[in-house]
Amino acid sequence: MTDVSLAAVLPLLGAFVLPLTRHGILRPLGPVIGPILLAACALILFAAWSAYDVPYAVALGSFAPPMGITFYIDDLALLFALAVPLTTLVLWPGESDPAATGRQSLTLLLAGSLTGLALSGDLFNVYVFYELAAVASYGLVVGDGRSPAYVAAFRYLMISALGSVVGLIGIAIIYFKTGTLNLADLSTLSGELADPQGMAAFAMLVIGFGVKAEAFPVNGWVPEVYGAVGKRVAALLAGLASKLAVLVIVRILILVFPHDETRQLLLVLGILGVAVGELAAWQARDIPRMLAWSSIGQLGVVFVAFSLPGKAGVIAGVTVAMHHLVVKSALFLLADRWDRAIESLKGAASTSRIGAALFVLFSLSLLGLPPLPGFWSKFLVLGGLAASASPLQLLAMGTILAGTVIEGAYLLRVVVTFYARPDAAVRVPGQRAGNLLGAGLFALVLLTAAVMINPLWQGLEVLAERAVDTNGYQHTVLGDREAGR
Amino acid sequence: MRNLATLLFLGGLVFLLAAITGTLPFGHPPMLVGQAIQQAAKPEVGAANVVTAVVLGYRGLDTLGELAILFAAATAGGLVLGGVQAKGRNNALPAAGFVLRAGTDVLFPLLLIAGLYVVIHGHLTPGGGFQGGVILAAAFFLPLLARPSESLSHIWLSVIEGLAGTAFIALGLGALYNGDAFLTPLFDKGMFGELVSSGSLPLLYLAVGLKVGAELSSLLMRLAHDDGAAS
Numbered sequence: 001m002t003d004v005s006l007a008a009v010l011p012l013l014g015a016f017v018l019p020l021t022r023h024g025i026l027r028p029l030g031p032v033i034g035p036i037l038l039a040a041c042a043l044i045l046f047a048a049w050s051a052y053d054v055p056y057a058v059a060l061g062s063f064a065p066p067m068g069i070t071f072y073i074d075d076l077a078l079l080f081a082l083a084v085p086l087t088t089l090v091l092w093p094g095e096s097d098p099a100a101t102g103r104q105s106l107t108l109l110l111a112g113s114l115t116g117l118a119l120s121g122d123l124f125n126v127y128v129f130y131e132l133a134a135v136a137s138y139g140l141v142v143g144d145g146r147s148p149a150y151v152a153a154f155r156y157l158m159i160s161a162l163g164s165v166v167g168l169i170g171i172a173i174i175y176f177k178t179g180t181l182n183l184a185d186l187s188t189l190s191g192e193l194a195d196p197q198g199m200a201a202f203a204m205l206v207i208g209f210g211v212k213a214e215a216f217p218v219n220g221w222v223p224e225v226y227g228a229v230g231k232r233v234a235a236l237l238a239g240l241a242s243k244l245a246v247l248v249i250v251r252i253l254i255l256v257f258p259h260d261e262t263r264q265l266l267l268v269l270g271i272l273g274v275a276v277g278e279l280a281a282w283q284a285r286d287i288p289r290m291l292a293w294s295s296i297g298q299l300g301v302v303f304v305a306f307s308l309p310g311k312a313g314v315i316a317g318v319t320v321a322m323h324h325l326v327v328k329s330a331l332f333l334l335a336d337r338w339d340r341a342i343e344s345l346k347g348a349a350s351t352s353r354i355g356a357a358l359f360v361l362f363s364l365s366l367l368g369l370p371p372l373p374g375f376w377s378k379f380l381v382l383g384g385l386a387a388s389a390s391p392l393q394l395l396a397m398g399t400i401l402a403g404t405v406i407e408g409a410y411l412l413r414v415v416v417t418f419y420a421r422p423d424a425a426v427r428v429p430g431q432r433a434g435n436l437l438g439a440g441l442f443a444l445v446l447l448t449a450a451v452m453i454n455p456l457w458q459g460l461e462v463l464a465e466r467a468v469d470t471n472g473y474q475h476t477v478l479g480d481r482e483a484g485r
Numbered sequence: 486m487r488n489l490a491t492l493l494f495l496g497g498l499v500f501l502l503a504a505i506t507g508t509l510p511f512g513h514p515p516m517l518v519g520q521a522i523q524q525a526a527k528p529e530v531g532a533a534n535v536v537t538a539v540v541l542g543y544r545g546l547d548t549l550g551e552l553a554i555l556f557a558a559a560t561a562g563g564l565v566l567g568g569v570q571a572k573g574r575n576n577a578l579p580a581a582g583f584v585l586r587a588g589t590d591v592l593f594p595l596l597l598i599a600g601l602y603v604v605i606h607g608h609l610t611p612g613g614g615f616q617g618g619v620i621l622a623a624a625f626f627l628p629l630l631a632r633p634s635e636s637l638s639h640i641w642l643s644v645i646e647g648l649a650g651t652a653f654i655a656l657g658l659g660a661l662y663n664g665d666a667f668l669t670p671l672f673d674k675g676m677f678g679e680l681v682s683s684g685s686l687p688l689l690y691l692a693v694g695l696k697v698g699a700e701l702s703s704l705l706m707r708l709a710h711d712d713g714a715a716s
Contacts, residue, residue: 003661005667006661007656009658009667012553012654017650017651019560020643020644021645022643023640060545060661061542061546061669062665066518066520069546099564102560102564105557106561109553113550113553118547125544128546128551128554129550135557135558138561142561142565178636179517179519181518185518197509200501452682
């Protein structure tokens with residue numbers, strides 16, 4: 001029997017084994033262990049999605065919840081979990097210098113922990129996986145050995161450590177008030193958390209998990225880190241890790257804090273994120289920082305989307321998050337060789353025609369040009385906001401629309417520079433074949449999604465219906481006896 | 486200005502925490518899961534030390550996560566210090582004085598025994614893999630202080646580390662082979678309170694102890710060499 005929990009465990013196993021392949025007879029295994037295990041994880045998750053009757057729960061260690069740790073497997077969890085090994089495979093650090101084993105170990109640890117975040121149904125287990133993701137990403141940031149990365153990593157470490165402490169206090173308050181950490185158990189007790197202390201706990205969790213999700217007040221590390229590190233790592237953190245952190249916040253929001261106040265908090269943070277991110281991206285002078293700030297703006301849209309109540313919020317949020325995962329990872333891959341000031345990239349299209357064309361495609365989807373998926377994601381968010389239209393939601397609508405205009409200004413500025421007459425004095429580097437291949441794969445996903453919009457929509461409807469079904473979650477995890485409490 | 490802002494922020498945070506903790510019912514929190522585990526741990530897990538039953542049984546996956554966090558920190562440390570270390574070992578450093586060398590010779594076996602005892606009795610008495618592993622690391626770090634030129638082999642440390650981590654996961658995967666969920670304790674529970682009891686928990690703690698010990702030793706060694714190379 002293949003167990004879904006393997007998808008979170010196998011990458012950890014790979015990370016432990018990798019250092020052994022540095023010497024001796026295991027040496028030829030070194031470069032292939034990571035990709036093989038990640039492919040195996042993807043297969044396990046895919047098999048689980050198609051074979052089992054989702055949703056179902058796995059009690060790790062065979063200890064009945066709420067005493068043991070539970071993995072909860074539904075479409076939402078499987079979608080995000082499946083994105084982890086697939087994206088990591090495309091962004092795999094395939095170098096062969098002496099430090100590569102360390103970097104590959106850390107990448108595997110990051111992949112394992114992010115899969116765990118998607119599947120786990122236990123608040124403290126989520127925190128452990130989140131910490132693992134954080135520590136692995138510090139390592140990946142300093143892994144390049146460039147000195148600006150050290151400075152950036154230190155700032156990141158400080159902000160992230162502060163966030164972790166605040167998040168842990170939030171978990172402690174919840175545990176103190178309810179005496180349990182299991183999300184299903186907590187959702188039966190959510191009435192006890194509907195007071196100011198509970199709200200404070202939720203705000204602290206949002207701050208804590210918001211560090212990786214690039215939420216508004218704790219995202220100061222983002223431009224510095226993405227500017228200084230290798231762009232594959234930046235793509236992993238901006239594209240993938242941020243989405244899993246968002247998923248954790250959304251799960252807690254839906255199950256434990258389904259109140260108007262908590263949704264409003266996400267909405268306000270989202271609006272601020274959009275405004276700050278897009279304005280700063282407009283000011284940015286080089287490509288990585290521009291992409292970093294734009295990523296903060298896009299995650300602001302994700303927060304706004306998930307703040308919509310009920311099914312509509314989940315559908316809009318998942319669409320925006322998945323779209324941003326594909327597009328921003330690809331854009332960072334393309335920025336790997338164009339890691340410099342925008343003015344010095346004049347005529348990049350003449351050195352790499354495909355690279356520039358892909359950049360245009362992803363930029364247009366980010367802007368929301370129909371029929372690209374970016375259009376549908378923005379359409380869903382704006383439609384959802386217009387449907388309930390409280391003053392704050394109207395403000396969010398205005399901010400997102402204004403943000404799109406600013407986004408258009410700075411993305412098209414880059415595109416125009418790419419297609420300008422090349423400067424004779426400055427030679428723009430061409431794209432690496434590996435990066436082009438990765439970006440091409442992401443483009444394929446994007447275009448497939450654009451064509452298959454109808455089946456995707458039906459799948460999303462089912463996914464959202466199960467994701468907001470709090471009673472179903474309680475029954476699946478705890479059985480019928482406990483859920484009636 | 487910046488300091489003032491920091492001060493204001495900190496003051497606000499402290500006030501918030503004080504306000505929250507002031508209203509929480511200290512002394513008699515709801516022990517929903519805690520009470521249930523205290524009643525169920527003895528028959529379900531069979532470990533005399535309830536803390537171990539929680540750490541390796543009920544929340545075994547968290548422990549695996551903690552091991553991985555430690556491993557990630559050690560790997561990241563290796564990446565940072567790796568560049569410095571490649572420049573050369575500090576063979577030039579002289580051996581320490583007589584007192585430290587003799588003291589190390591006396592202490593090394595004692596620390597080794599104490600560390601292993603704490604690891605192996607983790608399921609019976611307070612202690613366990615993490616605490617015992619740190620004592621083991623201290624045992625192997627002392628010789629490094631006394632005789633900086635003779636040091637442990639990095640290769641062996643990384644082999645122990647890798648095998649111990651693999652063993653922990655393999656014990657978890659063994660349960661899958663039986664058709665149970667990941668990390669279900671294996672084997673018979675045995676007599677409550679005996680050294681050989683509570684199934685595979687002692688083996689898990691042995692893996693934890695070896696991994697923590699090897700990891701901390703290699704991290705301390707890297708730091709010591711880095712220090713020597715820089716001075």
